[in-house]
Amino acid sequence: MKAIFHCDKRWGIGKNNGLMFSLPKDMKFFRETTTGKVVVMGLNTLLSFPHAKPLKDRINIVLSPTDIEGTVTVHDLDELFSELKKYPPDDVYVIGGASVYRVLIPYCSEILVTKVDADGGADVFVPDLDADPNFACISESDPVEDNGYAIRFCLYRNTTVL
Numbered sequence: 001m002k003a004i005f006h007c008d009k010r011w012g013i014g015k016n017n018g019l020m021f022s023l024p025k026d027m028k029f030f031r032e033t034t035t036g037k038v039v040v041m042g043l044n045t046l047l048s049f050p051h052a053k054p055l056k057d058r059i060n061i062v063l064s065p066t067d068i069e070g071t072v073t074v075h076d077l078d079e080l081f082s083e084l085k086k087y088p089p090d091d092v093y094v095i096g097g098a099s100v101y102r103v104l105i106p107y108c109s110e111i112l113v114t115k116v117d118a119d120g121g122a123d124v125f126v127p128d129l130d131a132d133p134n135f136a137c138i139s140e141s142d143p144v145e146d147n148g149y150a151i152r153f154c155l156y157r158n159t160t161v162l
C-alpha cells in the first residue's frame with residue numbers, strides 16, 4: 001500500500017475541507033498514478049470531490065459510517081484490511097484525508113509527496129515525514145512551476161516495511 005498527497009511547507013494538506021492550491025501538473029500526476037488502481041479515502045475527502053462523486057476509473061474504498069453509492073464502503077480498519085486482501089498491495093493508494101493518512105501511513109511502503117513551496121494556511125496536516133525515523137526521502141525532483149507555485153515530487157520509503 002502507498003499514500004499520495006501534496007502538502008505545503010508546514011505539511012498542511014487542506015483547508016475548509018478542500019485543497020489549498022490548484023495544481024494542474026500535480027493533479028495530472030495524481031490521475032496518472034492512481035487511474036486503474038484502488039484508492040482509499042475518508043468520508044470528508046469523498047465529500048470534497050466535485051458533486052461528492054467517487055473518482056472515475058478507480059476502485060474507490062471509503063472509510064465511512066454510512067454506505068456511499070458507487071464506492072466500496074468500509075466502516076472500520078478491520079473491514080478495510082480484509083477488503084484490501086483482494087488487491088495487490090502496490091495497486092492500493094491512500095488518498096486522504098488527514099485522519100486517514102495519520103492512521104494508514106505507518107502501513108504504507110511508499111509515500112508520494114508533492115511539496116509546495118508555500119504556506120497555504122492549512123487547517124489539517126499530515127505527520128512530518130522528515131521527522132519520522134521510519135521514513136527516508138529517497139528521491140526529490142527539481143522544482144517545477146505549477147500555476148505560480150514551485151513544486152517538487154518526492155518519494156519517501158518506509159524503512160520498516162520490506
Ligand SMILES: NC(=O)c1ccc[n+]([C@@H]2O[C@H](COP(=O)([O-])OP(=O)(O)OC[C@H]3O[C@@H](n4cnc5c(N)ncnc54)[C@H](OP(=O)(O)O)[C@@H]3O)[C@@H](O)[C@H]2O)c1
Nearest residue numbers: 005006013014017018019042043044045096097098099100
Ligand atoms: N493535499 C492533499 O493531497 C489532500 C488529499 C486528500 C484530502 N485532503 C484534504 O484533507 C481534508 C479532509 O481530511 P479529514 O481528516 O478532515 O477527513 P477524512 O480523513 O477525509 O475523512 C474523515 C472521515 O472518515 C471517516 N474515517 C476516518 N478514519 C476512519 C476509521 N479508521 N474508521 C472509520 N471511519 C473513519 C470518519 O468517519 P467518522 O465520522 O465515523 O469519524 C470521518 O468522518 C480536506 O481539507 C481535504 O481537501 C488533502
